[in-house]
Amino acid sequence: MIWRDGRGVFEAEVGALVVRGWSSTVEDMAALLARYGVGSSELADAAVSPVVAAAEWDHVRAGKLERDAEAWHTWLRAVAVGPERQVLRGRLGQLRTRIPAEPQDLAAWLGEQTEQVNATAPQVGEVAVFDGKGSVGYEPSREPEACSECLCWVDPRAIVSTPDRRWGDFDRMEAGRRSLVGFCETLRAADTAAALEEWIDDFTIGRLRQPVRLIRVEGPAGPVYVLRADGTHRAHFARVFGLPLLALVRTSALPRPLHVTDRPDGTTSRGAVRRAGMGPHDGR
Structure with missing residues (x-):
């Protein structure tokens, strides 16, 4: 699953990994996800907003895994017992x-x-x-x-x-x-x-x-x-x-x-x- 919203926040499941981040453009997101092996064909079928996102620090912070303390602690525990x-x-x-x-x-x-x-x-x-x-x-x-x-x-x-x-x-x-x-x-x-x-x-x-x-x-x-x-x-x-x-x-x-x-x-x-x-x- 791959998605990106109008703020530029994106998330991708790459095998067992969850990669989350922020980018002002879809092209920058694609460049980051390509490092994990995500190809253009996978992005073509994803729910990806093409909006050029405003470069605001609140949006960047929303792209962090630690954005929500309760969700972060649950995710941290889940990966730690892998x-x-x-x-x-x-x-x-x-x-x-x-x-x-x-x-x-x-x-x-x-x-x-x-x-x-x-x-x-x-x-x-x-x-x-x-x-x-x-x-x-x-x-x-x-x-x-x-x-x-x-x-x-x-x-x-x-x-x-x-x-x-x-x-x-x-x-x-x-x-x-x-x-x-x-x-x-x-x-x-x-x-x-x-x-x-x-x-x-x-x-x-x-x-x-x-x-x-x-x-x-x-x-x-x-x-x-x-x-x-x-x-x-x-x-x-x-x-x-x-x-x-x-x-x-x-x-x-x-x-x-x-x-x-x-x-x-x-x-x-x-x-x-x-x-x-x-x-x-x-x-x-």
């Missing part, structure tokens, strides 16, 4: 048996685990070109831009960048249940089925119903993910130990008009801009 939870439960059961009991041993063991991941899969720098921090100069926009998001389980190996650029190494005090040490200690203490389910709920949904937030960036070999908001410790823990991760995933921005450098000295001709092409390297 088949991936069984995989997560099994891996956590195996991980519990490996966690050292003594604090000194735990610190040394965690250091070994994180160093191994940093050596084989180090994080990268900026990935998304059009999200505001890339090295490519583009025309800024003061109006809301097309966006979409979905709630899904993510393979942590596809997370390539977080605010803390070394896995397991944070630039703030690491203490409490949300630290990697805290995750290990509380997981080891979850020695009953009920306690383990409670631990999983805390790790996936969060006590404040705030899953990890990722940005999906398209690429020729499939999407990768960037973390710039909530969930750094959970994302690091999932990456270090190969655990399925529940996340609220936002799509990276659509291509914008670029400043074209056309002078030998590297300066930019302000009048020369072009629309970045949509292709397999979109946004990356």
Whole structure:
């Protein structure tokens, strides 16, 4: 099912995913949904309003999955108990048996685990070109831009960048249940089925119903993910130990008009801009 209303709010069921968002035009909506494999034939048969929607922030907010607190909590719970939870439960059961009991041993063991991941899969720098921090100069926009998001389980190996650029190494005090040490200690203490389910709920949904937030960036070999908001410790823990991760995933921005450098000295001709092409390297 795919629909779009006169405000520009749209929603699409893509397999098991529900993708919701906002776009001023049908073309921008189609570009975002194409990232999830939605073709033009599927859009042709959908209840899609062709109206060019006003770029108003209230409309953008209406396109978010969290727009309605009660519906969001129900949807979050439904996705959190999906088949991936069984995989997560099994891996956590195996991980519990490996966690050292003594604090000194735990610190040394965690250091070994994180160093191994940093050596084989180090994080990268900026990935998304059009999200505001890339090295490519583009025309800024003061109006809301097309966006979409979905709630899904993510393979942590596809997370390539977080605010803390070394896995397991944070630039703030690491203490409490949300630290990697805290995750290990509380997981080891979850020695009953009920306690383990409670631990999983805390790790996936969060006590404040705030899953990890990722940005999906398209690429020729499939999407990768960037973390710039909530969930750094959970994302690091999932990456270090190969655990399925529940996340609220936002799509990276659509291509914008670029400043074209056309002078030998590297300066930019302000009048020369072009629309970045949509292709397999979109946004990356």
